[in-house]
Amino acid sequence: MSNRVAAKESHVDVLIVGAGPAGVMACNALAKNGVNVRIVDIRPVKVAAGHADGLQPRTLEVLRSYGLADKVFEKGNQMHMAAFYNPSPSGGIELTDRVPDVTAPTARFPFEITLHQGEIEDIFLSSMRNYGVEVDRPITPMSMEILAAESEYPVKTVLQHLDGSQETEIVHSKYVVGADGAHSWVRKAFEIPMVGEQTNYIWGVIDLVPDTDFPDIRNRTAIHSNNGSCMVIPREGDKVRLYIQLDEKSGLLNEAGRIDKGKATPEHLLEIARKSMHPYKIATPDTFEWWTLYVIGQRVASSFSVNDRVFIVGDACHTHSPKAGQGMNASMGDSHNLAWKLTQVLRGWSDKRLLETYSFERKQYAEDLINFDKQFASLFSGKPRSEDNQDGVSHADFLKIFQTFGGFTSGIGIHYADSLITRSALQSSVQHLTVGQRILPQIFLRAADFRPEEIQDLLPSDGCFKILVFTGDSSVPSQLQKILDVANAMEETLGALAISCGVGQIHDMFKILGISAASKLSVRYNELPELFRAHWSRILIDDFDVSGKKGGDGYKNYGVGPEGAVVVVRPDGYVGLVGPFSSQGVSELGEYFKGFMKA
């Protein structure tokens, strides 16, 4: 007789391994879209302090699109200004410059937010709970295999529970998302190599509530001194993080130039920071909230997916230095990119080919990120230029790279290349909305009640494509006739797509907004075709609000002429297609969707 019990087996559409920022981002997005999802994590509890904590302007826009930004704003610290300190002629350091921390001019939120990773994860966990999803922990995968593609649930994963029971179970899923960090089990299971190298830059990190006379302790401050480099990152409440460069003088390296972890204490790290901050003082606190040491590794996985069934996201596929504040943002960006594609395919609307664009878009981005990071980290770790060291890094050098890469580090400049879902052929029809970039923030007025609305807020991350129809001036009778004609053609095209995708209503699959050039006085919102107003709130006008302070110039800012235009915004907020407001535009629209949807 055997007392062996058969392992529990279950089926799920998407299994996510890892509940760090990348994992919970993917899980929340999928759960919000109604996807059947499960998430497991090896840790018995979530992160309590420290770790990654910077959110870029683009990440804030993305969080907003999931309805999660308010809590981040409520709890987080905002960094508006970057300050630079350099050696002073009288010894010690002095303030050289203060510049905007965010240099991307179109950023809707012109600042970064810092908030500890545990709080950020909490915001996702709480949102996921609204969709009935919790993290199962502590659980680790033991094996994972992709069966023949014709199977409905082709990925078979054996999970082991790490609590008392030590039970194993088998999960059959359609897809797996490996969000299990830099030492990713999933990546290793499929033997995906990381390409790149460790650097010689070694840094210490301490989190503390400082007692100091340093005037820029609440700004993102880069300190280059003749006694080492240091970066100040203010955080929520009165907390501050210090990044401290460690070199041979630190007494923390062994002969091979490697960290001797046994010697390091946060007090020792603060002592090193104190030297670079001279003549400013900083007291040793009673406690340090968190501290760590790290060596910068700048590596990218050679592939981001296996057969488009198993995907890796976040630190599992790219690692880089933390000082440019990119890590968590890049991780969440991966999941944001992947989640809507899985949603579209699982809903049966889009072809599985859509999933190929995940690796295409995010691997390129990760490689660009590493290239930027190398330059930034090398400059940051360099010695300051001085009388004795004319080869050192000058403030001008540092500021130049800081600002040149502003679009990149803010996340605002991300530009996906042409693909199935990104067609720039008719770019000239909407000059300032770059196909492949995120939709520019712009305030329009709702035509029925003249309430100003940020267009980004009308394009939530819900797994659906959005169609912005710039109709021209609907209060001009001849234009109104044209509008009715284009609407008829569009209804036919989209109606056919809905039918072939098995969707009852066009509006269940696409969110359509009509944006008229009529004024507050001339518009009659209910003259616009019903296709453009599934609800009265869907008709917008391009005019200033009653205070004259919000909105207006939308056509101009977007580069749309009075003849109108059609813009497709992908479910992740990136512009997928632009075209003229005409039968040609409608036919382009049809071709675009037929390129990856079931047609």
Add this chain to the structure above:
Amino acid sequence: MSNRVAAKESHVDVLIVGAGPAGVMACNALAKNGVNVRIVDIRPVKVAAGHADGLQPRTLEVLRSYGLADKVFEKGNQMHMAAFYNPSPSGGIELTDRVPDVTAPTARFPFEITLHQGEIEDIFLSSMRNYGVEVDRPITPMSMEILAAESEYPVKTVLQHLDGSQETEIVHSKYVVGADGAHSWVRKAFEIPMVGEQTNYIWGVIDLVPDTDFPDIRNRTAIHSNNGSCMVIPREGDKVRLYIQLDEKSGLLNEAGRIDKGKATPEHLLEIARKSMHPYKIATPDTFEWWTLYVIGQRVASSFSVNDRVFIVGDACHTHSPKAGQGMNASMGDSHNLAWKLTQVLRGWSDKRLLETYSFERKQYAEDLINFDKQFASLFSGKPRSEDNQDGVSHADFLKIFQTFGGFTSGIGIHYADSLITRSALQSSVQHLTVGQRILPQIFLRAADFRPEEIQDLLPSDGCFKILVFTGDSSVPSQLQKILDVANAMEETLGALAISCGVGQIHDMFKILGISAASKLSVRYNELPELFRAHWSRILIDDFDVSGKKGGDGYKNYGVGPEGAVVVVRPDGYVGLVGPFSSQGVSELGEYFKGFMKA
């Protein structure tokens, strides 16, 4: 033997009778300030639908100061535009004009919000719960008397529970707030007469989700037709309220011109509205959310308090027509005015004379409101001007009064006259902050981290006076010396007040903000005196934020010169005193507070 049980007796600092908008506003404010408060209501459950539902711009600012605006914004409908329809030459009505609904140029929120009274009460009830206070219901007072003033709890109230038990209890309180509505038991108990009269204007109100081709159904729309007047008030979701004028043709009046309630149905009211909306159509819905009939009464209580121990607030002391959207706002404004005064006295900081200013300020306001209301209601109820009726009301007449009273109807223009707490003698030292009016919204930057902050958000309704110290440019050494001198004098003056009030720290009693004219590049926030920076976030500068879109010109907008100024903001957000930034200013500050505080 008797089985009579002695009634339960209890003591409370403030007993509030009535949990409508005025009652919950008072209760929440007092509870937030740590006052020992109890609130009872005669109704077994709170309002579920209908009733008052309009929140003015100033009320939104006030709600924000209690941290309650976000929920109102989240749930409420915004009215940005007012539309006017008048008789068309071709019969029926036509759009005459659309104008901003709010004409007060300094309104921070240039719109009104509509949200049903139950939801608004809910927001307060939920906030009160955070302070451990719930409404006791159903309970009504049976008797109330004010004992000799030397008693610590001079107001004795007998309450009866209206649930099964029918128990009575005795509550001894320091103060009573009667917020028990137009038929106020408290007002009647003290025989306070209402002064004023009923009018002949009779109106019907219906709440519905309309199916209509009327283009301004989502705006606040005044319809003057030859078939009667009607007002459209859009509400949360897709709901709309219609106010419908009833006259002899309505078939709802008896021979005496009074409503025959038996004849009225919401369908009948809609039928009357339909006539005035012709040629636009509106379908009869399956259900009406709420409906009522009312006669306008415009009356003010002859007194708002009894011995400054029992106060009446809201509908208990003033009633007026609902169409100008004033009722709930005036009610909440009463409580907002009273709550901080009770708080100051109960904390032992201010003399009981402070309470006299409640009647002084709010009775005058209520009388102004009635005078406005009479003009507005009479114009609104008038016939439109036409060929046949040259004496009728023209659009120009109506628009003129609509806009003339814009400051008033928005609540922004409220101006309290000079009193103990409102001293305009040195008005010229800050030209554009009118003493007695609410502090103008203005964005400043926090000097430590350059985060833009609306000054109103730094002045929460917490029962404390705020002192804004405009220091001039602290980065100029000679000015910095002056700043240190003024700070020393101020510390002495405020320190003496704190001691005489029995408060340990100046900052426990006053919130002080230092506002420097230094720039983003020149400021060192920690050069300012410690008196002005109880926390690093308390030092502000008058400069534009990094995007150049927020803040700047604060000194100019307020009319403060480069030499600086001192501004006292009352706990309710109204300017109490302005003076120069000098020893004279400090001495004025001392005199002001000694006028009503324990000194």
